Amino acid sequence: MLDWTHWAGLLAVIFILWLLIRVFLKGPALRAYDSLPARCTRVREQASPEHQQTLLLLAEASVEIRAAPRKRRVAAIRQFMARGFVKPLLLTGDSGYRVLAVDAGGVPGEWVLAPNADPNRRLLYLHGGNFLSGCPQGHRVITTELARVTGAVVLALDYRLMPEHLRRDLIADSQAGYRWILDHGPDGPAPVRELFVAGDSAGGNLALMVIAWARDVGLPAATGAIALSPGLDMTLSSPTVKGNLKTDLMLGPSLSGFLKVPVSIRLLLIWAITRMRPPNPLVSPIFGDLSGLPPVLIQASEAEMLLGDARRYVNKASAAGSPAELETWPELLHVWHLFGPTLPEAGEAFERIGQFVKRCTGGH
Numbered sequence: 001m002l003d004w005t006h007w008a009g010l011l012a013v014i015f016i017l018w019l020l021i022r023v024f025l026k027g028p029a030l031r032a033y034d035s036l037p038a039r040c041t042r043v044r045e046q047a048s049p050e051h052q053q054t055l056l057l058l059a060e061a062s063v064e065i066r067a068a069p070r071k072r073r074v075a076a077i078r079q080f081m082a083r084g085f086v087k088p089l090l091l092t093g094d095s096g097y098r099v100l101a102v103d104a105g106g107v108p109g110e111w112v113l114a115p116n117a118d119p120n121r122r123l124l125y126l127h128g129g130n131f132l133s134g135c136p137q138g139h140r141v142i143t144t145e146l147a148r149v150t151g152a153v154v155l156a157l158d159y160r161l162m163p164e165h166l167r168r169d170l171i172a173d174s175q176a177g178y179r180w181i182l183d184h185g186p187d188g189p190a191p192v193r194e195l196f197v198a199g200d201s202a203g204g205n206l207a208l209m210v211i212a213w214a215r216d217v218g219l220p221a222a223t224g225a226i227a228l229s230p231g232l233d234m235t236l237s238s239p240t241v242k243g244n245l246k247t248d249l250m251l252g253p254s255l256s257g258f259l260k261v262p263v264s265i266r267l268l269l270i271w272a273i274t275r276m277r278p279p280n281p282l283v284s285p286i287f288g289d290l291s292g293l294p295p296v297l298i299q300a301s302e303a304e305m306l307l308g309d310a311r312r313y314v315n316k317a318s319a320a321g322s323p324a325e326l327e328t329w330p331e332l333l334h335v336w337h338l339f340g341p342t343l344p345e346a347g348e349a350f351e352r353i354g355q356f357v358k359r360c361t362g363g364h
Contacts, residue, residue, distance in 0.1 A: 021267055021268060025264075025267035025268065025270075026267060027237070027277075027287050028279070030287075033312040033315035034308065034315075037318065037324075038318065039318065040311075040326040041326070041327045041328070042329075043348055044329050044345065045330065046331065047331035050343050050344060051332060053339075053342055054085075054332075055249065058085075058249060058250065061085065065077055074133065074163075077133045078132075078135075081138045082135050082138045084137075084139070085141075085339055086141060086340065090144040090148065091144060097147065098112075099113075104155060104176070104181065104184070105179060106176060107158070107159060107176050107177050107180075108157075109136060109155055109157040109158050109177065110137075110156050111155055112125075112136075112144055112147050112153075112154040112155075113147065113154075113186060114147040117147060118151055119190065120194070121150070121151055121194040121196075122152055122181050123195075124178060124196070124207075125139070125142070125154055125199060126159065126177075126204075126206040126207050127139040127156065127157075127200065127202075128202045128203045128204065129161070129201070131162045133161065134161075134203070135158055136156035136157070136158050139338070140156075141338055141339075141341070142200065142340070146226075146353065148350070149350045149351060149357070152194070152196060153186050155177065157177045159174060159206075160173055162273075163273075167273075167274040167275065167283060168275070174207075174209070175213060178210050181195065182195065182219065192220075194223045194361055195220070195222045196225065196226065196360075197210060197222045197225045197226075198225065198228070198353075199227060199228070199230070200227075200228035200230075200335045200338075201230065201231060204228055204229065204298075205227075205232055205283075207230070208225060212288050215292055223294060223360050223361065224295045224297070224357065224360035226296075226299075227299075228299050228337055229299070229304060229306055229334050230298060230300075230310065231306050231309060232285050232306075232312070233284050233286045233287070233312070234278040234279070234283045236259070236266070238307075238309050238312060240305055240309075241255075241259070241305050241306075244307060245305060247303040247331075248304045248305040248334060250304070250334035250335070251334050252305065255305065286316065290316050290317040290320040290322055291320035291321055291322060292322065293320075294323075295323040295360050296325070298313065298324070298326050298327070299328075299337075299352070299353075300327075301328065301329055301333065302328050302331070302332075303330065303331050303332060304332075306334065311326065314326045325356075327349070329348075329349070336349070
């Protein structure tokens with residue numbers, strides 16, 4: 001049997017491991033940035049009646065995905081995400097909108113072009129999907145609308161996905177796309193005049209990661225960045241992660257079980273999955289240096305779990321002297337922009353993105 005000295009030694013080892021996990025994997029406290037940002041606009045007071053239709057579409061998608069065998073669940077999610085919730089109306093009929101496949105410096109993708117788009121104003125789009133799913137095709141509802149309201153040619157990257165690839169591979173593809181679009185448009189090699197970076201959910205994470213990375217490596221800065229319902233903290237420390245668990249009908253059901261795991265074990269699991277420390281700014285942009293960044297617009301639902309990430313980012317960026325603003329809508333689903341043609345709030349969000357781009361380009 002172990003005597004008390006052995007028990008004491010074992011407890012000491014356990015305590016040291018626990019402390020290392022908390023210090024090494026948890027990251028600095030961000031509670032100081034939890035207040036409502038000064039530059040925050042609540043666009044609506046309540047959701048539109050059409051919001052109920054998006055809930056029905058989500059319920060139908062959930063039934064379809066859960067019907068797949070567990071071993072094929074990721075494949076089922078990817079299949080659905082490639083199809084999307086609704087069809088992009090701007091690609092029907094004789095609208096003049098076009099989609100062109102492209103190799104963006106070794107990363108596949110597609111140009112989404114509106115009629116009379118300016119090839120020297122470009123937008124790099126990084127789709128969402130929890131880093132496990134998603135593709136440019138399934139996000140054309142968003143990319144066609146961005147092409148319409150910004151006047152930019154939109155490059156949507158088909159970056160590699162986990163778990164087949166490492167998180168570092170996804171990051172590398174995003175960085176490669178940024179380098180490439182600086183010198184290439186839809187008509188061939190040409191320097192960019194105005195560059196925007198945008199993304200939703202996981203893609204919003206990649207978008208805000210890549211603008212900080214571009215600053216750090218000395219690349220030309222983006223003119224502005226747009227993040228739609230971004231997840232910016234892999235430590236999941238924001239108070240709305242648990243506070244909005246029941247109201248987030250998109251993310252809540254899949255994350256509720258994981259959030260019951262003790263924090264230390266949860267951080268270890270995230271470290272094992274990403275093979276990077278959760279507070280590393282490459283996977284959690286909120287923990288990075290947010291000074292010297294281009295203007296950033298974040299749009300989020302007040303009902304979603306990632307609302308706190310958006311608030312913290314805007315507050316921290318503003319405190320560091322970078323222009324950042326947050327726009328919120330009540331009750332909506334995470335990345336409600338995917339329901340564009342059926343939801344008035346999606347149209348409002350895209351129009352406000354167009355206004356943001358005008359502000360960044362001096363009204364042009």
